[in-house]
Amino acid sequence: MKKLEVDKILEKNGWKKNKIVGILQDIQDVYYYLPEDVLIYISEKLNIPLSQIYSISTFYKAFSLKPKGKYRIKICLGTACHVRGGYIISEFLKNKLKILPGETTKDELFSFETVNCLGACAIGPIVVINEKYYGQMDVEKTEKLINKLK
């Protein structure tokens, strides 16, 4: 953990207890997950019980307590993507990467999660890899994309 980096985030949020959700968001933007030592540090600095921070980190779906892979894949399972077969892509990825949503491959190359809706419904099904959106996806296109990254 880089204390300076975390301090900067706390500073940006005015060291305020009620900004804890925003603080965790900022932490996750840096590490892509919430490292345990960082949470302990924040708990001490802001005088918030660790249990409360744990409760918030597990309540909100945006947070992950597990490290993510180099390529973070999101499959949209919003209604529009669902009726166009988004769930088939998710099934396929489970098979292909041999992990469940929320997990990371052993080589730490890929992590994959399903999300409720990314709001790009008109061009569904949507796959997002790191921050790039891919529209009108199917299993074939997803496989090509993954193979290219390997």
Add this chain to the structure above:
Amino acid sequence: MKKINDIEELKKLREKLIKGKNKEGIVISVCMETGCIASGSYEIYKELLKEVKRLKDKKVKVLKTGCHGFSEVDPAIVIYPEKIFYIKVKVDDIDEIIEKTIQKREIIERLTYKDETTGEIIPYLDQIPFYKKQKKLVLSLNGLIDPEDINDYILYGGYSALSKVLFEMEPEEIIEEIKKSGLRGRGGGGFPTGKKWEYCRKAEGEPKYVICNADEGDPGAFMDRSVIEGNPHSVIEGMIIGAYAIGANDGFVYIRHEYPLALKRLSFAIQQAREYGFLGEDILGSGFSFDIDIVRGGGAFVCGESTALMASIEGKVGEPRAKYIHTVEKGLYEKPTCLNNVETWANVPFIINNGWEKFAEIGTDTSKGTKIFSLVGKVKNTGLVEVPMGITLKEIIFDIGGGIKGNKKFKGVQTGGPSGGVIPEKYLDLPVDFDKLNEVGSMMGSGGMIVMDEDTCMVDVARYFLNFLKEESCGKCVPCREGINQMLSILNRITEGKGKIEDIEILKEISDFMQKASLCALGKTAPNPVLTTIEYFYDEYVAHIEKKKCYSGVCKDLIEYFIDPEKCTGCQLCAKNCPVSAIEGERKKVHKIDIEKCIKCGICFNVCKFNAVERK
């Protein structure tokens, strides 16, 4: 940017901007919102900038804008002043566009929209059927302004409603104006906005807060994202006016973290509004002060509920509370709080600028103005549409949406997200407004409209929404937490072919209990997708339970793929495409699907050129 100190300076700035605008000749507008960027519009924009620079013609300008709405044909560009509309543009097309359309004013036919039935070429945006029946109030500037430039908004009259209320209207007059306009909450509930403001103004307690709910969680809905990505200042201006009317000095926008671009544009817009002095101390020298903070959501659907959202802003777990005391009296930090949705706030400047009469003349008796819908699913023209209230579902889906993709048969349309229901064919002539949708068991919701065809299984749709809600129920109250779980396990059983006919009655019974006993709207409305599908698509439930069949071919346990040996030519196309290598067979010999390995994705079914793969 220099601070604008009074109304005169604002007027002068606008005049200067209009003068500059009049000197412009051709504007090429490129849609740059999340969906369009995913379709490749950023590359088009970069290339256009490069090529136009080479022209060295000051009268040609490239503009990045919010969404023009017609997502199906993205990336699309609009060339002003004629509004020439080019669809599915590729980087390779740009040289030709510059040479022919920009320099010689010629239309390139192959890039225009063609009417599918008549084959007619329609080069101009306004003449395309997708746009003809729309009425744009909130989205009127999408496509005309750069959302990252406050001057563009001011040029088209932006912040004039704010200066009008600050110097010409009393807070009570503003509230009266909004009440008379008949504006109702666009987040789905449809509560009269003016009344909400009035209650909040009259509520005791200081300070007061205004909140913009941009936690657009309904899957299949992206209206609010498009408003923020296309015209963020309209929301900000609406909020400042609301705050002035209510007597609040602090505002919050609670925005989904899944919308990074909207977040960026909103932050940018707030920053610019501050620099110009529309936010901050002593706005335009009126003595009124107000500022906005952005709070990012954490990906919890329940946080779209007002009390859960406020808990989340306070840095707590986003659980709702019972609303014996309304949030207009005790909301954020136990203080009077007025919460409205993005689209509601964005309607406010129009009403103030044009008067309540102009707004109230659009719509039905009980629902005034326009509503934005995201038209998605199995419809030909997917995209974002803004229509007058009272338009029929048929007009939206068939006239604007162009009907069903692949000439399949229409089955139903889902509105209102997980709180809404599926509306069947017999109600296609239903005029769309808050009350009419409620009457048929669905609801307006925030405006997602997901069109479903014969290949959509309605039992699966009900199961899908309950599965969604199972993940999203906060678990605080028992009816919602346990009710959803029980209903889901029954629906899972039915889709696996293990259902009993009594299950349908049990589903109805649990639904009734949840509607009466749940703490917040999430639980109270969770049964809607189940109840509407049971009511309108009863036969499908019976087919799953008694015949063990899913005629739409969706429920995996009830379907099987196999290869017809008579038709298979052994071309190996299916085997090559199978993602899990479940198809075996040598070249020119009959292939076979290994049922154990098959994930029933249907790729073989779709790729086979000889119709040899069958689904049973």
